[in-house]
Amino acid sequence: MSESSAEKRVVVEATPTALALRVADRFLTRVKARTRNGRVAHIxxxxxxxxxxxxRAVADNPRAADIDWSLVHFWWGDERFVPRDDSDRNALQSRNALLDHIPVPExxxxxxxxxxxxLNLDEAAAAYAAELARFGTDDHPWPSFAVCFLGVGPDGHIxxxxxxxxxVTVTDAAALPVRDSPKPPPERxxxxxxxxxxxxxVWLVLTGADKASALGLALAGASYTSVPAAGAKGRKRTVYFVDEAAASEVSPDLIDQTY
Known part of the structure; x- marks a missing residue:
């Protein structure tokens, strides 16, 4: 495949387990490269x-011990507005899977x-935007993530x-409150x-036959307002990591066998 950064790559593994292992290995390679010379990596x-x-695959990989985790900052693309110890919290899930098992500073x-x-929902969204702004760049009031993981719903949401x-159309804010979400919990x-x-x-990770249609639409260039996953694009790379079930509608010439 072309090395164009604008091109969307599709990487396929047979099963969700194999896919998780492959993504974890790529992630450790990328973070190691980013932090090798003392640079900070925002994820x-x-x-x-x-x-x-x-x-969990990252935590179990022996190569995780080679990373200077003090140089890595973790964020979330979205969060459920539920109590801190609620199992629906993305942050709690991430802590249980990885963050509690590596020496990353709190x-x-x-x-x-x-x-x-x-804080109420609006205040929480504003506070998250303010925290992002603490690590802003010359170009925008938020950090540039070295890797941004995104899941994709059957409806194409990210x-x-x-x-x-x-x-999905807002461009003048970094973080937003979401009410009456079509997927529970309603506040996010x-x-x-x-x-x-x-x-x-931007690495989109999705598995299962119920995601095949959303993946096909995203790769076909559907409107991002109707299929938000179609509008996800990294500045250097955009990679869809999928299992065979999700890849059923992907043209073979879009699949990257080497990435």
């Missing part, structure tokens, strides 16, 4: 079953406020940007498309 995580599976873990934090809703906080798409690498 955006995702929730869901595959998000957790990838992080100040490098940037969680959105929980519903029992004393983070908490759902089809045909106002949030999400990063916006400009933040996600300023990432160096």
């Amino acid at each position: 955006a995580l995702t929730g869901g079953s595959m998000g957790g599976a990838v992080l 100040e490098n873990i940037h969680e959105a406020a929980a519903s029992d934090s004393g 983070a908490s940007l759902f089809p045909d809703r106002e949030e 906080i999400t990063l916006t498309r400009p933040v996600l798409n300023s990432s160096k690498r």
Whole structure:
């Protein structure tokens, strides 16, 4: 395949387990390269079953011991506005899978406020945007993620940007409150498309036959307002890591056998 950074790559593994192992290995390679000379790496995580599976595979990989985790900052593309110890919290899932098992400083873990934090939903979204701005660049008031992980729903949503809703079109904010989400829980906080798409690498990880249609539409260039996954694009790389079930509608010439 072409090395063009604008081209979307599709990487296929037979099973979700094999896919998690492959993504974890690529992730460790990327973080090692980014931090080799003392540079900081900002990473955006995702929730869901595959998000957790990838992080568990990272924790179990012996190469994780080679990373200077003090140089790595963790964020989330979205968060459920539930109590801090609620199992629906993406941050709690990530801590259980990886963050509690590596020597990453607590100040490098940037969680959105929980519903029992004393902040309401709007205040929590504003606080998350303010935290992002602490690590802003010359180009924008948020960090540029070295890797941004995204799950993809059967409806094509990413983070908490759902089809045909106002949030997916917002460009003048970094983080937004989401109410009446079509997927429970109803209240959430999400990063916006400009933040996600300023990432160096966007890695979308999806498995299962129920994701095949969304993947096909995203690769075919569907409108991002109707299929938000179609609008996800990293500045250097955009990679869809999928299992064979999700890849059933992918043209063979789009599949990268080497990445």
